Structure formats: C-alpha cells, structure tokens
Amino acid sequence: MDELMERAVETTAREDFTDGAELRGSSFDYLTQPGADLAAKAQAFHAWAENRVAHGVFPYAKRLGGRPGATAELTLLDGQRHAGLNFSSQEYLSLARHPRICAAAQAAMERYGVHSAGSTALAGNVEEATLLEAELGELLRMPEVLLFPTGWAAGFGAIKGLVREADHIIIDQLAHNCLHEGARAATPNVHLHRHLDVDHVERLLKRVRQRDPHNGILVVTEGCFSMDADSPDIRRLQSLAHEHGALLMVDVAHDLGCMGPGGGGQLELQGVLGQVDLVMGSFSKTFASNGGFVATHDRAIKEYLRFYAAPNTFSNALSPVQVAIIRACLAIVRSGEGVERRDRLMRAILGLRGALTEQGITVLGHPSPIVPVMLGHDALARVASREMSQAGLLANLVEYPAVSLNSARLRMQVMADHTPALAQTAARIVADSLQRARDLTGHAN
Ligand SMILES: Cc1ncc(COP(=O)(O)O)c(C=O)c1O
Structure with a gap:
C-alpha cells in the first residue's frame, strides 16, 4: 500500500485554473438544447467536458488497472494514473477474486x-x-x-x-x-x-x-x-x-x-x-x-x-x-462466511463514518455500504475530488443533476476488505483535500 500511496502523489502538472469555466455549469445545461443539428448538441457538451478534463476536474469514465480491491489503480480520461485507497468500487463483500x-x-x-x-x-x-x-x-x-x-x-x-x-x-x-x-x-x-x-x-x-x-x-x-x-x-x-x-x-x-x-x-x-x-x-x-x-x-x-x-x-x-x-x-x-464478511463490512462502514465525523465532515444517511459525504458547492466538490485522487483516495464524485445543485457529495463505497486503519487514512485525506479545495476556490462549503 505504501508504494501505491507514493505513486499516487506523482502527478503531472495540469493547466492552471483559468476563469473557472471548468468549475461552472453541469451536464443538465446540455440536455435540452434547441437546434436542428444533433451532432452540434453533442459537440457543445463535449467541449464543456473536455475543458473539465484538461483541468483535472472531470472524475468520470475512469478505467481500472486491475482488481477492484481495497486499494486500486485508476486511469482518468486525461491519461493520468491515480493509485490508492479504493472507495469507488461496488464490491461490497470483496468477492471479485474469491x-x-x-x-x-x-x-x-x-x-x-x-x-x-x-x-x-x-x-x-x-x-x-x-x-x-x-x-x-x-x-x-x-x-x-x-x-x-x-x-x-x-x-x-x-x-x-x-x-x-x-x-x-x-x-x-x-x-x-x-x-x-x-x-x-x-x-x-x-x-x-x-x-x-x-x-x-x-x-x-x-x-x-x-x-x-x-x-x-x-x-x-x-x-x-x-x-x-x-x-x-x-x-x-x-x-x-x-x-x-x-x-x-x-x-x-x-x-x-x-x-x-x-x-x-x-x-x-x-x-x-x-x-x-x-x-x-x-x-x-x-x-x-x-x-x-x-x-x-x-x-x-x-x-x-x-x-x-x-x-x-x-x-x-x-x-x-x-x-x-x-x-x-x-x-x-447465505453461509457463515457471508456473516463474517458482512461483519467486517459493517466494522469498516462504522469506522469510516466515525472517522469522517471526527474530522468535522458531514456524513449522510445510515450505516450501509454507501457512505455519502457532503462536500457542498459544485465547484468546491470538483476541486476537492481532484485533490483527493492526487492524494491517493479514489472515491466517486456525485454532482448536480444527480443530486440537487450545490449539494455535491462523495459517494464512498465500502467493502469487507477495508480495514478500520484504511478508513482512518481515507477520512484524513478527505478532510485535508476539502481544506485545500476551500483555499483554492474560496468556497467555504
Ligand atoms: C438502486 C439501483 N438500482 C439499479 C441499479 C442498476 O444496476 P446494474 O448496475 O446492475 O445495472 C443501480 C446501479 O447503479 C442502483 O444503484
């Protein structure tokens, strides 16, 4: 894991933020555009998304470089590879390589x-x-x-x-x-x-x-x-x-x-x-x-x-x-092993929710393999998500229109193989990244 974390911070330079266009707008803006040219409508969306990709704030369509385990390696659309603690896979009982x-x-x-x-x-x-x-x-x-x-x-x-x-x-x-x-x-x-x-x-x-x-x-x-x-x-x-x-x-x-x-x-x-x-x-x-x-x-x-x-x-x-x-x-x-895996999963869920709360972060809902972490303003969330993956935490960003405007969140997905120690590290990365994003964007939440 240490090696993965070291590689996580070796990121290449990205374009600096310009006028913040990459932090504005949403996919909803391109859903109902008028016009006779279907391809032009796709082009408008693509240009908006590509600008986000260029600024490292488009954390979608990532590719896995191996098994979706507690740690993993993901490649972003711009080719950058991020390795680290993996809370972005739906692998709740860690059965992918059983x-x-x-x-x-x-x-x-x-x-x-x-x-x-x-x-x-x-x-x-x-x-x-x-x-x-x-x-x-x-x-x-x-x-x-x-x-x-x-x-x-x-x-x-x-x-x-x-x-x-x-x-x-x-x-x-x-x-x-x-x-x-x-x-x-x-x-x-x-x-x-x-x-x-x-x-x-x-x-x-x-x-x-x-x-x-x-x-x-x-x-x-x-x-x-x-x-x-x-x-x-x-x-x-x-x-x-x-x-x-x-x-x-x-x-x-x-x-x-x-x-x-x-x-x-x-x-x-x-x-x-x-x-x-x-x-x-x-x-x-x-x-x-x-x-x-x-x-x-x-x-x-x-x-x-x-x-x-x-x-x-x-x-x-x-x-x-x-x-x-x-x-x-x-x-x-349905077996005893299932009980044991669900117990481990619940310990990891409670560990993660507890560690995030200790860091002063708002966690939504009830204990389940989905741990929704409130980030807030969409611009803040995009930058925070980028900072997290650079710091070695892989978790999915959910923003408008999937959730309401400026109530963006991280959807952390927990698996049986996450240990309480991993959960502690993940919570610290979330807190540090959120703080860096606040400093960079000027949005408090
Ligand atoms: C609540 C809910 N229902 C259905 C689905 C669709 O499942 P599948 O990935 O098997 O298509 C999902 C997956 O995202 C889901 O979250």
Whole structure:
C-alpha cells in the first residue's frame, strides 16, 4: 500500500485554473438544447467536458488497472494514473477474486462456453439459471424470480412491463434512474413523492384512487437509496399499497446480500422478508457480476413479465459464467462466511463514518455500504475530488443533476476488505483535500 500511496502523489502538472469555466455549469445545461443539428448538441457538451478534463476536474469514465480491491489503480480520461485507497468500487463483500467464485466461473466456461446465445424468453437460459432463480427465491422468501441482463434492465423492464398508459406510478423522487426511466416510459401518470415521506405516499394514494378507481397503481421505492444511504418504512408502504389496491416494488440493489443478519438486506432488517409484492435488484454490487432480477409471489406476474418486459424478452440472457458467479456468491452470502464478511463490512462502514465525523465532515444517511459525504458547492466538490485522487483516495464524485445543485457529495463505497486503519487514512485525506479545495476556490462549503 505504501508504494501505491507514493505513486499516487506523482502527478503531472495540469493547466492552471483559468476563469473557472471548468468549475461552472453541469451536464443538465446540455440536455435540452434547441437546434436542428444533433451532432452540434453533442459537440457543445463535449467541449464543456473536455475543458473539465484538461483541468483535472472531470472524475468520470475512469478505467481500472486491475482488481477492484481495497486499494486500486485508476486511469482518468486525461491519461493520468491515480493509485490508492479504493472507495469507488461496488464490491461490497470483496468477492471479485474469491477462489471458489473464480473456480465456479471456470467450470461454467468449460461446460457451456461463454455465451448464452439467446434471451431468457427463448433458449438463452442455462440449466443453472433455474437453480439460481430458486436459490435467490429462498433468500427472498419469494418463489418466483425472473432474471435480467442487468439491474437497470430489471428496474426499467419490470415497471414498463407491468404498467400501462392508463395506470399510475407513485415513486420516490430520489429513486434510481432505471425506475424513473421505466416509469416515464410506461405512463404519463407518474406521481413523485417526497423522499421517504410515507405520509405523502398515503395522500397521493388516496387522491389517485378517488379520481381513478379503474386503473392500476404501482408504488416504487428502494431498500437503501444509492445517493443518500437511507431507507423508507417498507412495512407501512406495503400496507398502504394494499389498502388502496396498489402493488409495491422495492429495489434492493444496494442492500441485498450485504446487510441484515442473513443477507436479506433492508427487507430482513425491517422484518418484511417475503412480505412485499415485488422485489427487484442487481447482481452488480454484492454478487460480483452483471445482472438483475425481479421477484414476486405471483407466477402469473413472472410469466407476464417474461413476455412484456422488453429487456427480458428482447435482450440476451445472463451468460453461463455470470450465472455461475452469482450462484457461488449467493452460496457465500447465505453461509457463515457471508456473516463474517458482512461483519467486517459493517466494522469498516462504522469506522469510516466515525472517522469522517471526527474530522468535522458531514456524513449522510445510515450505516450501509454507501457512505455519502457532503462536500457542498459544485465547484468546491470538483476541486476537492481532484485533490483527493492526487492524494491517493479514489472515491466517486456525485454532482448536480444527480443530486440537487450545490449539494455535491462523495459517494464512498465500502467493502469487507477495508480495514478500520484504511478508513482512518481515507477520512484524513478527505478532510485535508476539502481544506485545500476551500483555499483554492474560496468556497467555504
Ligand atoms: C438502486 C439501483 N438500482 C439499479 C441499479 C442498476 O444496476 P446494474 O448496475 O446492475 O445495472 C443501480 C446501479 O447503479 C442502483 O444503484
């Protein structure tokens, strides 16, 4: 690690800040430009982004130089290599190079080759995919599981597959992009509710039901919100949904497998495992693979989605290697080793949150593998993020429009292999970098 940290500070000179154009504006400015020339619209965005790249304040589209471990090496778009403590990977149980998982991938490759060669609706599912559906169903206590090529596809596909134009969706304003995109694609009747505000959901349910007793309502939320690390009252949401003839869907991408005594995530922590209408999730955070799923108690819904959820019907199934990896991860999640990994993960989470708080830094949400660190003004955050990666801390910057204007944050993602000592070092780097950014930009927060 020392060697990595030494290399981290060997950065080449960058262009000095000029008039600060690289610190102004956002991708939102380029979303709805008028004009007949589509390529010109892309060019305007590209010029803005390239200016940020030239000033070292565009920390996106980084490339990994090896395994996404507790330390890692990343190359930025301008070619600069940064090495250091890695809090930017979604590898919550540190399974990416687990010997049993690699062996399972190898065995699947030998039996099937590497290609599924079809959608799950046709002939793309390998034999083990059925076992994976059953095993995941056991963890979730839901008998019907349908696999998707990615978590995004599962979220989008479940909503668009189930909801028709005349139906309604009540959705948390901060829900993930795949859920909002699915909602917008499914119906014009999308009702946003204030983040986590179940009273607001109740009012919306009453109003929608009063005005429209004839069409369906889907309530959509997340187990652990990916920018804020907080959770709704799922039990109350489910009972409100049923009171008003609606269904509830919960996205458990960030908590299933890595939280809860048995790995059942927020559903388990809130005592509602197996009691929610629809659960969807991703294999890309805890299960060391790409892929997603939708789970239900209702066989008819599963079969309906197989035909009407386009990313399931019209997209290639998970590869045999992915299926084998996810099954091997799931076996670990459900074993004593899973308990031990979740314990280590939680110790690292609490260590990081505690160390950041000691440094006077605001940490949002509740203990979860996502530790959102408030940075503040977007300009300050861009410079702070650059200073951090130069000082050997790799963590993702989240700025407007992903979060509200000038409430930029670092999204630190913790893994089982992070030690409390690493967390202490990371917190110190965050504090020092934030101070340097304050001095450089003149923004206090
Ligand atoms: C809450 C949530 N849902 C769904 C997804 C999509 O998952 P995947 O990466 O498997 O497409 C993500 C990933 O960013 C997420 O954070």
